[in-house]
Amino acid sequence: MKFFSILSASAFIAGAVSGPVSGPIAAPVAGAVVKRDNSNSTEWYRFKIKALTGQYSDFDGIDGKWLRAESNVIGVYDNGLEGNAIQVLLGDGENSEVVSLPTYPVGIVEHALGLVGKNGYLEFQDLTQPSGHNTDDLDHTETYSWKDFALGEPDYDDLRELTWGVKDAIPGWIALPIGDNQWKIKNYDGDAVVIQNYVPVKIMAQRWDHE
Known part of the structure; x- marks a missing residue:
């Protein structure tokens, strides 16, 4: 099993997204699907991991595993079995180019996937009542984002890549x-100091026939 850790993002790779992200998020670059009207969406998805090949991959250990929530933290648990995968519905985003990801079942208490953290090192969570969260007091190092995700065009396996912020940012999802x-899954802009081992991954969305 291959992991890597860093003391500085500059030691990892050039091209990382620099600086913390807070407040409004720039729209993802070209390649993201534009969702003009999600208000009546019936598109349900589940998410699986795609490990990146190369010297930093743990291809056998995590590739193809399904994501679910454990104590509201999104990750691979219990060997990432498909039957336990979290299910989401495409919802309205901050603008027409991005989406939110309400989780199933949709009920009285609002739940949606989001990213929370500081200094560009963000935890992927199942958020409770995100629309009621007060973001006015966030400082420039803090992020609370749940309506800024994008899904790419379907690939040859009919999977769509989930992105946030700037598409193809490195490391991005880890x-x-x-x-x-x-x-556990985080989104990392490559700028903060990280000493824990991790592997870069992609998150792929698979259409789920919800009945």
């Missing part, structure tokens, strides 16, 4: 080991 066959 998986951190937290136990045997268990990983």
Whole structure:
């Protein structure tokens, strides 16, 4: 199993998105699907991990595993079995080029996937009542984002890449080991100091026929 850790993003790779992200998020670059009207969407999706090949991959350990929530933290748990995968509905985003990801079942208490953290090192969470969260007091290092996701065009396996912020940012999505066959997912802009081992990954959305 191959992991890597860093003391500075500059030691990882050039091209990382620099600086913390807070407040309004720039629209993802070209390649994201433009959702003009999500108000009556019936598109349900589940998410699986695509490990990146190369010297930093843990291809056998995490590739193809399904994501679910554990104590509201999104990750790979219990070996990432498909039957436990979290399900989301495409919802309205901050603008017409991005979406929100309300989680199933949709009920009285609002739930949606989002990113929360500081200094560009953000935890992927199942948020409760995100629309009621007061973001006015966030400082320039803090992020609370849940309506700024984008899904790419379907690939040859009919999977769509989930992105946030700037598409193809490096590292972007990362998986951190937290136990045997268990990983939690974060989004990392490459700028903050990180000392824990992690592997860069992609998150792929698969259409789910909800009945």
